[in-house]
Amino acid sequence: MYCRKCGTQNDDNAYKCVRCSELLQAVALKQIDNNLVLAIFVTILCCLPLGVVGIVHAAQVNAKAQAGDIAGAEESARKARTWSLWALGIGLAGFTVYALIAIGATIAETR
Numbered sequence: 227m228y229c230r231k232c233g234t235q236n237d238d239n240a241y242k243c244v245r246c247s248e249l250l251q252a253v254a255l256k257q258i259d260n261n262l263v264l265a266i267f268v269t270i271l272c273c274l275p276l277g278v279v280g281i282v283h284a285a286q287v288n289a290k291a292q293a294g295d296i297a298g299a300e301e302s303a304r305k306a307r308t309w310s311l312w313a314l315g316i317g318l319a320g321f322t323v324y325a326l327i328a329i330g331a332t333i334a335e336t337r
Contacts, residue, residue, distance in 0.1 A: 242294045258299050260287035261306040268310050272317020280309035 227236050227250055229243040236243055241250055262284040269277025283306035290299035 239297050240294050241296065258287055258291055258296075258303050260284045260303055261310055262287075264310045264314075265306055268313040268317060273313035273320075276309050276313035276316065280306045280313060283309060 227238050227240065228234065229236060229246060229248050229250060231248040232243060232246045234243055234245040236250060242248065243250060262281065265277055265280030265284045269281060283302045286302040287299045287306065290296075290302055
């Protein structure tokens, strides 16, 4: 895509010209949910390693969106959500296994 103002060739997904910052597309920027709250929640309560990966991807969303990389921002938001949901699932599974073992041990002690 070429800029109407300066004629510089830009990426087809760009919304601003890399040279003169002219708007290339009359598309209103939508708010992209970066999933940072979810990532922090699962990091603290569920699964630290996967939650940290979610936080890293969530932190990239706003910077990419402000730089004009909307597709990259949406991809980072998707990755942050995916990693966070995996962390949540693993954390819940671990808690369930722990609870079942604790209940089983309690039942075994009472017999």
